[in-house]
Amino acid sequence: MRLGVLDIGSNTVHLLVANAHPGGRPLAQTSEKSVLRLMRYLEDDGRINDEGVTAILEAVKRARDVAEKEGVDELLATATSAVREAANGIDVILQIEAALGQPLQVLGGEQEARFTFLAVRRWFGWSAGQILLFDIGGGSLELATGSEELPELAESVPLGAGRMTIGFLPDDPPGERQVERLRGHAATALAPLAERFAAQPRPDHVVGSSKTIRSLARLAGQSISGWSGTERLLLRRDALKSWIPRLAKIPASARQELPGITADRTFQITAGAVVLHEAMSALDVEELEVSPWALREGVLIRYIEDLGW
Numbered sequence: 001m002r003l004g005v006l007d008i009g010s011n012t013v014h015l016l017v018a019n020a021h022p023g024g025r026p027l028a029q030t031s032e033k034s035v036l037r038l039m040r041y042l043e044d045d046g047r048i049n050d051e052g053v054t055a056i057l058e059a060v061k062r063a064r065d066v067a068e069k070e071g072v073d074e075l076l077a078t079a080t081s082a083v084r085e086a087a088n089g090i091d092v093i094l095q096i097e098a099a100l101g102q103p104l105q106v107l108g109g110e111q112e113a114r115f116t117f118l119a120v121r122r123w124f125g126w127s128a129g130q131i132l133l134f135d136i137g138g139g140s141l142e143l144a145t146g147s148e149e150l151p152e153l154a155e156s157v158p159l160g161a162g163r164m165t166i167g168f169l170p171d172d173p174p175g176e177r178q179v180e181r182l183r184g185h186a187a188t189a190l191a192p193l194a195e196r197f198a199a200q201p202r203p204d205h206v207v208g209s210s211k212t213i214r215s216l217a218r219l220a221g222q223s224i225s226g227w228s229g230t231e232r233l234l235l236r237r238d239a240l241k242s243w244i245p246r247l248a249k250i251p252a253s254a255r256q257e258l259p260g261i262t263a264d265r266t267f268q269i270t271a272g273a274v275v276l277h278e279a280m281s282a283l284d285v286e287e288l289e290v291s292p293w294a295l296r297e298g299v300l301i302r303y304i305e306d307l308g309w
Contacts, residue, residue: 010138081139109156129204218260
């Protein structure tokens with residue numbers, strides 16, 4: 001069976017196409033991505049403006065066309081925080097559904113965390129023990145922990161890299177004062193979550209997922225060879241901290257010259273670094289490993305299992 005997962009996020013509209021069969025790994029055969037940076041289209045009243053709605057619909061139609069060309073049997077379409085929380089979100093969802101010709105599953109923050117945690121568990125396996133997960137999107141930060149396939153605790157907080165860039169780092173480059181404001185805001189927002197996670201068992205394995213964290217690991221972390229030659233990306237908190245002042249002084253146009261920073265992440269990578277560092281500090285984490293699998297793979301895994309093969 002050929003399946004597609006369409007993830008309409010705050011930063012991108014991303015289609016993953018994979019061949020599915022019982023017991024098989026959901027490895028992508030085709031990937032189609034449109035960069036949105038949807039937060040720049042938000043008005044003061046929280047509405048996505050007309051230009052932003054048009055950008056979403058054009059990206060969705062491109063993804064639909066690719067899915068049809070790839071012979072997808074089933075398209076699993078999801079939307080996350082930016083669409084979910086917009087003041088005109090219901091109207092935008094209806095327009096997306098009309099463009100797709102099918103229903104759209106709008107995920108809550110906790111659902112995002114649970115799907116992503118499932119993907120991470122499958123990637124690292126049961127031997128990883130108690131997992132603590134960090135996932136930074138454009139609109140929100142998801143945290144989850146547990147020793148089973150689904151987390152015992154899953155939380156979402158509106159500290160996404162795009163949202164924080166618009167709200168706290170409007171200048172390019174932002175400079176030290178704006179970064180300190182964001183640090184303070186993130187620390188305050190994370191404090192109650194840190195208390196709840198501290199009550200959970202100490203993690204055996206700390207994992208980060210999402211393109212933002214992967215980019216930061218390529219910039220500030222280290223790559224080592226894993227089992228069967230696979231790449232493992234590790235990111236230490238102190239190494240991440242050392243890069244934040246440098247990122248804050250570099251214009252967005254120049255950041256893509258840095259290792260691991262792609263053009264679609266240049267504007268929000270500084271905010272992502274600050275949020276991740278504060279989250280690791282709040283939860284007393286010194287190092288994390290990056291997971292290649294995240295939300296899309298989790299949605300795909302759950303769908304395959306629900307087929308009852």
